[in-house]
Amino acid sequence: MLAGKRVVLGVCGSIASYKAADAASKLTQAGALVDVILTASAQRFVSPLAFRALTRRPVYTGMYDPAATTAEEHVELARAADALLIAPASATTIARLAFGLADDMLALTALATTAPLLLAPAMDAQMWEHPATRSNVATLRGRGAIVVGPDEGRLASGRTGAGRLVDTATLLGALRQALGSAGDLAGRRIVVSAGGTQEPLDPVRYIGNRSSGKMGFAIAEAARDRGAAVTLVSGRVALPTPSGVERVDVATTAEMAAAIRAATAACDALIMAAAPADFRPPAAASQKIKRAGEGLTLSLVPTEDIIAGLRGSFVKVGFAAETQDLRENARGKIARKGLDLIVANDVGADGAGFGTETNLVTLIDASGACEELPLQSKYDVGMRVLDRVVALLGVRRA
Numbered sequence: 001m002l003a004g005k006r007v008v009l010g011v012c013g014s015i016a017s018y019k020a021a022d023a024a025s026k027l028t029q030a031g032a033l034v035d036v037i038l039t040a041s042a043q044r045f046v047s048p049l050a051f052r053a054l055t056r057r058p059v060y061t062g063m064y065d066p067a068a069t070t071a072e073e074h075v076e077l078a079r080a081a082d083a084l085l086i087a088p089a090s091a092t093t094i095a096r097l098a099f100g101l102a103d104d105m106l107a108l109t110a111l112a113t114t115a116p117l118l119l120a121p122a123m124d125a126q127m128w129e130h131p132a133t134r135s136n137v138a139t140l141r142g143r144g145a146i147v148v149g150p151d152e153g154r155l156a157s158g159r160t161g162a163g164r165l166v167d168t169a170t171l172l173g174a175l176r177q178a179l180g181s182a183g184d185l186a187g188r189r190i191v192v193s194a195g196g197t198q199e200p201l202d203p204v205r206y207i208g209n210r211s212s213g214k215m216g217f218a219i220a221e222a223a224r225d226r227g228a229a230v231t232l233v234s235g236r237v238a239l240p241t242p243s244g245v246e247r248v249d250v251a252t253t254a255e256m257a258a259a260i261r262a263a264t265a266a267c268d269a270l271i272m273a274a275a276p277a278d279f280r281p282p283a284a285a286s287q288k289i290k291r292a293g294e295g296l297t298l299s300l301v302p303t304e305d306i307i308a309g310l311r312g313s314f315v316k317v318g319f320a321a322e323t324q325d326l327r328e329n330a331r332g333k334i335a336r337k338g339l340d341l342i343v344a345n346d347v348g349a350d351g352a353g354f355g356t357e358t359n360l361v362t363l364i365d366a367s368g369a370c371e372e373l374p375l376q377s378k379y380d381v382g383m384r385v386l387d388r389v390v391a392l393l394g395v396r397r398a
């Protein structure tokens with residue numbers, strides 16, 4: 001998604017300026033061509049050398065550069081940019097942009113570009129809350145700028161409040177969302193489920209499974225990167241919410257079913273990458289079950305079959321995590337649950353299944369036709385699943 005993209009990274013003068021070096025590094029690692037502009041104030045906090053080394057490209061420190069090769073170079077960056085990301089964005093630069101000034105290289109580039117503008121503010125909470133900043137931010141939002149953060153937390157001043165620069169993953173997520181906003185899922189609503197459910201036994205114990213949620217989260221990111229509005233219904237997992245994705249947290253299968261029913265009331269496709277429990281205790285004990293001399297026999301009842309109970313004309317994609325007879329079991333599931341596509345994964349295979357960064361899957365459609373995909377990252381698996389969703393949506397629209 002970022003490979004080959006021209007990203008201009010504007011850095012303002014802030015205690016958080018050093019964090020922009022991490023963003024420059026991660027963007028470069030993702031294949032983007034990163035042109036860094038440091039404001040005069042930023043150069044008091046960080047050096048051009050660090051950014052030149054990280055991006056392996058020239059760094060812009062002023063618009064009157066005597067080394068400029070063309071007279072038009074001062075606006076060349078603005079023309080070439082696929083996106084302009086300002087992180088950290090200071091109160092001063094935000095004000096400069098709101099007024100449409102072009103009195104330094106960063107403001108000039110912002111004024112001269114038609115590329116998406118992303119601002120990640122960082123400043124003291126009182127500066128952020130000030131009516132002047134509020135009004136400037138509202139003006140920029142009104143012109144289409146995407147404002148990422150700021151986060152709340154401990155600030156450099158020692159106070160706590162809103163004003164922290166968002167983390168690098170959030171910056172990159174927002175950038176990918178902006179770059180993909182006109183993708184082939186633009187205007188579509190996609191619901192993705194992820195993670196395992198927890199069925200309580202007593203106030204401290206539950207029956208769960210080993211699903212990490214990584215596959216569903218990767219699909220949610222991939223759908224966002226193709227322009228979809230994404231709702232992610234997630235079991236309890238240890239993963240950060242992908243930037244720009246609406247997340248609904250649930251614990252039990254019944255909660256997941258209710259959240260998915262609500263989210264799919266208006267959606268184009270549902271991708272069920274979650275691993276909801278098939279069985280649950282009939283009721284949770286109200287007190288912790290004590291150890292006694294003898295063992296404990298549990299009786300379990302089936303949980304609600306989430307996908308089979310859903311009505312609606314949206315595209316339905318299920319997952320089948322199997323340890324044996326992968327294709328036969330997956331084909332049976334398609335027919336039983338009225339699915340359009342099933343993603344069958346052998347959770348016993350190397351590099352596939354729960355907790356891994358990669359997955360090895362076979363896509364099986366309603367006709368029973370199989371497409372075996374090679375071992376690849378869960379994000380790339382998500383992209384291939386979405387290729388099929390796009391095709392299925394196209395057929396429905398026609």
Ligand SMILES: Cc1cc2nc3c(=O)[nH]c(=O)nc-3n(C[C@H](O)[C@H](O)[C@H](O)COP(=O)(O)O)c2cc1C
Binds near residue numbers: 013040
């Ligand atoms: C130690 C220090 C930290 C600063 N941190 C911030 C900050 O986080 N956010 C901000 O808006 N201004 C901060 N400032 C003030 C800016 O550097 C100053 O407003 C400057 O004019 C910003 O210019 P620029 O937007 O061109 O980089 C800080 C100043 C100092 C001395």
